Amino acid sequence: MPALVVGPMLRHVDSHSASIWVETAEPCTVAIEAGGRTYRSPTFTVHGHHYAIVDLVELSQDIPSYSVTLDGEHVWPLAGRPPSRIRLTPEGGARRLAFGSCRTSVPHDPATVRTHGEDVLRSYGRRLYEAPDEEWPDLLLLIGDQVYADSPSQDILAFIRARRDTAPQDEIADFEEYAELYRQAWTEPDIQWLLSTVPSAMIFDDHDLRDDWNTSQPWREQMARTTWWQRRVVAGLGAYWVYQHIGNLSPAERAADPLMRTLLDLGGRDGAAELDAFAEKADAEPSSNRWSYARELGGARLIMVDTRCARQLTPGDRRMLDPDEWAWLEEQLAAPAERLIIGSSIPFLLPEGVHGVQNWNEALADGKWGSRVREWSERFRQAIDLEHWAAFRRSFEDLARLLVRTGKPVVILSGDVHYSYLARTNKGQIFQIVCSPIRNPLSRLLRWANVVTQFSIATLVGGVLARLAGVPKPPFRWRITKGPFFQNAIATLTLPDEVSWYESRNDTLRRIDSVRLR
Numbered sequence: 001m002p003a004l005v006v007g008p009m010l011r012h013v014d015s016h017s018a019s020i021w022v023e024t025a026e027p028c029t030v031a032i033e034a035g036g037r038t039y040r041s042p043t044f045t046v047h048g049h050h051y052a053i054v055d056l057v058e059l060s061q062d063i064p065s066y067s068v069t070l071d072g073e074h075v076w077p078l079a080g081r082p083p084s085r086i087r088l089t090p091e092g093g094a095r096r097l098a099f100g101s102c103r104t105s106v107p108h109d110p111a112t113v114r115t116h117g118e119d120v121l122r123s124y125g126r127r128l129y130e131a132p133d134e135e136w137p138d139l140l141l142l143i144g145d146q147v148y149a150d151s152p153s154q155d156i157l158a159f160i161r162a163r164r165d166t167a168p169q170d171e172i173a174d175f176e177e178y179a180e181l182y183r184q185a186w187t188e189p190d191i192q193w194l195l196s197t198v199p200s201a202m203i204f205d206d207h208d209l210r211d212d213w214n215t216s217q218p219w220r221e222q223m224a225r226t227t228w229w230q231r232r233v234v235a236g237l238g239a240y241w242v243y244q245h246i247g248n249l250s251p252a253e254r255a256a257d258p259l260m261r262t263l264l265d266l267g268g269r270d271g272a273a274e275l276d277a278f279a280e281k282a283d284a285e286p287s288s289n290r291w292s293y294a295r296e297l298g299g300a301r302l303i304m305v306d307t308r309c310a311r312q313l314t315p316g317d318r319r320m321l322d323p324d325e326w327a328w329l330e331e332q333l334a335a336p337a338e339r340l341i342i343g344s345s346i347p348f349l350l351p352e353g354v355h356g357v358q359n360w361n362e363a364l365a366d367g368k369w370g371s372r373v374r375e376w377s378e379r380f381r382q383a384i385d386l387e388h389w390a391a392f393r394r395s396f397e398d399l400a401r402l403l404v405r406t407g408k409p410v411v412i413l414s415g416d417v418h419y420s421y422l423a424r425t426n427k428g429q430i431f432q433i434v435c436s437p438i439r440n441p442l443s444r445l446l447r448w449a450n451v452v453t454q455f456s457i458a459t460l461v462g463g464v465l466a467r468l469a470g471v472p473k474p475p476f477r478w479r480i481t482k483g484p485f486f487q488n489a490i491a492t493l494t495l496p497d498e499v500s501w502y503e504s505r506n507d508t509l510r511r512i513d514s515v516r517l518r
Contacts, residue, residue: 093298101415144205356462421483
């Protein structure tokens, strides 16, 4: 009998269309009944799993509720749950974005809550059950580490150990394990309902594949020497394409996607070989595919940037984005828009002292102080995650100058660092907003260590180290004006200029702080 495995998930939505993604237990035809019309799509199959994305087109008004049937069998909404609705992007543009990153999928029993805190995304979903329309976000941005392939939960570890005892024994190895990882991440009832009724856009960070993914050329060489990494990266990118990427695309963009057309043309036959070939090439030749994407949000332009797979790792000429990706970003920044919203999984503006330390480390890893220091610097880079925009100094400086030249307000949304803050530059209207983690807090010891090393000691020594290594000063200065906040959090950006961070206490959402971008 047809059944849902994951979903429904409301993904791309604009002022006249909406796309709904599902994973099903069997091949079938997925039908969405909404607004008195029925929209259908057959499933496609990869690695024995079945998926569909159904496009609701030519919409003229919001849909107060929709239902899902699989080969005529009703599977959604679930009894006792509020209806899943579709709110089109307002003609005047998006009014509110919710965002965050870094969410582990672990239980909600008291012992786990003591170690991992409460799941703020779950509490946010519960808040929306009864929230008035003006509190609803027009879009939920999940900006990295939606799943943790390198440190899975005990339930995932049990799943792994029941099927193999080969390396990597405590990490995800193949597509089947990724499918289970995503299933557990997105089927908790409150999360499932939230994702069914709030449009979402996503981009990966390192833990979606592995900690420090593409931090440097030596890192790639080290991983290539393992017996298991090639299978893992192919599975990770293939699963990302299925579970996250295709939902980021508009119906027109997806219709033009060669892999999507290939899988649908297989007529139900398993497309594992085609998906794996695509993923293998995307890893080996990043310019063969673009994970970055952009959306029009009325007067604002949202640009979600791939800061992981598109890296150029050439020693001595490291770039956060390779030439093709950089040209695309320049084009997006030049497009007409009143303001720019950039999604970068890793922060562009770190605390200034940490920025200096990463500049210094990159210079030494490039051989500034000789080969012995170069080797030490590479080990140091990987040990403490010196891999942000500051560690790709040429790209940081190029983007900094480009953002100033746009003359437009720019807001950069990021996660990754497991604390939240707001930073502002002294040139232009450029703001960095960080919200991390949704659910994966630092221990109290690490919180204090971060305060001391990133906001005290590093502030004093970072600039000095960078100058000693001959690194030029950045094109502008900036400072942290709010934070750091270390608790699990989700943030909202109410356009044009208000940001708020929220935490969860006893499954109830409470505001941490709010500020206007001035």
